Amino acid sequence: DGGITQSPKYLFRKEGQNVTLSCEQNLNHDAMYWYRQDPGQGLRLIYYSQIVNDFQKGDIAEGYSVSREKKESFPLTVTSAQKNPTAFYLCASSVTRQGNTEAFFGQGTRLTVV
Amino acid sequence: GENVEQHPSTLSVQEGDSAVIKCTYSDSASNYFPWYKQELGKRPQLIIDIRSNVGEKKDQRIAVTLNKTAKHFSLHITETQPEDSAVYFCAASGTPFAGYSTLTFGKGTMLLVSP
Secondary structure (H helix, E strand, O other): OOOEEEEOOEEEEOOOOOEEEEEEEOOOOOEEEEEEEEOOOEEEEEEEEEEOOEEEEOOOOOOEEEOOOEOOEOOEEEOOOOOOOOEEEEEEEEEEEOOEEEEEEOOOEEEEEO | OOOEEEEOOEEEEEOOOOEEEEEEEOOOOOOEEEEEEEOOOOOOEEEEEEEOOOOEEEEOOEEEEEEOOOOEEEEEEOOOOHHHOEEEEEEEEOOOEOOEOOEEEOOOEEEEEEO
């Protein structure tokens, strides 16, 4: 528990505005992820980054953007192009040891579009 | 890419009963299968995992089984307690790339244990 911090916990946004969700980790993990969690939908992968200055689209990347300028930080921007942005967003980092990948999650940010 | 199916989506049991959650995966190259538990309002946390060279793994009241031929794995909880109530996610580790793997999650199972 701990080691990966998301902020803020709750976020309200007006339609048409971009908003950036913060994710910071001090676990020295190379890989970081953003998931979106909706009721009945489980965890859907938005973007992931396996190393600094590189990131890949996940299953639902449309309307989102990320950057990975530092190992510790992987901010997610929800753009106005995202049609249904109200959701719970989870950031995670992972470490792979001997073929086992363990993910550590932040506490999440609940975004509401008003 | 990998696709993980998880069933059932909700599961209600009486305290003391057993609970079983099943997952199937599509990528035969996947070789690592963790399970996460998410209590209400909290973050998902790893509770048990299994690798493809093992058929079963136990940790007190929880166990995971893997059938690599059929590409399915299951979580078994015995003697369920109210504090077991949570959402459980299975996951499969995708094809490693340069030493890194990504995790694909199932849609989750909400387990409700009634006293």
